């Protein structure tokens with residue numbers, strides 16, 4: 171049998187929002203036909219399926235939170251109501267670029283628009299942008315999780331710039347017009363990229379309970395390659411989940427890309443070590459750190475001759491019998507003729523080429539006999555006393571440990587400073603970064619449904635526009651795999667057979683599987699397992 175496991179119900183439910191899938195023949199004039207007509211037409215022309223074009227008609231409705239939220243923003247109203255542009259300047263920067271004068275707009279996606287959907291777009295290159303909005307009520311870190319989720323589409327890819335948000339720490343007189351880089355935040359979260367360094371930040375500002383000072387704590391790096399998310403010009407969903415047990419999870423497109431515990435996985439660590447080296451302790455001058463010394467009792471043996479040479483003449487070697495001391499190894503070739511055109515005046519005196527002396531070939535050798543040298547068996551070199559263990563060895567010196575005067579133990583870093591606004595304070599060398607569907611809440615079901623109603627639909631439209639992710643199966647009895655292999659090569663977990671597809675579709679909605687025509691949509695989060 172075939173089991174179906176749905177890893178992500180909300181995404182799956184997004185399918186139900188497709189009201190009709192229209193199959194238009196190329197020759198169809200207006201490209202859209204009604205479903206009944208389509209089905210009849212299709213039965214007649216099953217073999218022409220490869221020529222078909224696809225249109226997806228979808229009823230997009232602006233997502234509405236399905237539970238309690240601290241903040242939710244779709245931008246579908248088409249304006250920046252509720253958002254405040256910073257009117258201040260960045261500190262410590264040249265005056266001409268210090269102003270937060272980068273432009274923001276609310277507009278549709280450049281590609282794969284969903285009718286009725288708009289987002290917040292960062293419009294200016296090489297300018298500082300700062301915009302923020304108050305939450306409905308401050309988020310207080312208590313016994314409820316924090317979920318922060320939003321979408322980013324780097325519509326022009328990203329050269330150098332960030333798309334992270336800051337959750338601005340709560341103050342009684344929060345003035346968002348004064349929002350700038352030094353405005354205290356509780357959490358910073360989201361994508362950032364420069365050069366080939368792709369980051370997904372999760373930074374929080376931890377208050378030292380002893381000194382009251384704040385220090386930034388950074389989550390370790392994600393172990394996934396982030397490049398594709400920042401360069402594929404698609405809408406990706408970024409989620410941060412923090413729990414009162416100090417665990418955290420970071421997700422992209424609902425997959426965990428980094429997780430850990432704030433007590434163990436942040437740099438620098440939340441809690442300092444209990445003991446430290448005593449800074450006042452010094453190594454005593456007579457501290458003996460040499461594990462070995464020369465044996466003071468050793469004496470040079472009497473027969474040790476330091477002057478014996480390393481090499482001596484081999485006493486067993488004699489000049490071979492018949493060695494021709496007076497014959498040279500090479501002689502002028504007596505048979506070589508002088509070239510006819512040799513001109514003594516121009517070329518100098520002619521000399522015949524040298525050849526091996528034939529007399530030497532018949533004897534052990536010619537010329538000066540060199541006596542071979544061998545290593546001297548009596549050679550000893552300079553005498554050195556042997557090394558022995560140092561009886562006074564005290565080991566490697568370490569300063570003594572004392573209790574760390576700055577020690578504290580914060581077992582609940584989750585309980586950080588409450589925040590009451592969300593802000594984007596960004597610089598980018600690439601414009602057209604689109605943000606959408608911000609949500610801050612405590613229930614995963616709420617943020618998941620929000621994702622299903624927003625991000626998942628955008629993803630589906632983008633997929634449909636690529637025309638490779640929809641699989642049509644026209645013969646309900648066929649058990650063949652979908653012919654479009656692109657479904658697999660486009661990063662989908664697997665293609666499905668028509669049988670699997672039928673089971674799947676029937677379980678979801680009879681309405682999109684009628685009169686033998688089924689629509690099968692492969693999505694990342696749906697897995698089919700054959701037993």
Ligand SMILES: [Ca+2]
Pocket residue numbers: 244245246287288289606607
């Ligand atoms: Ca929107």
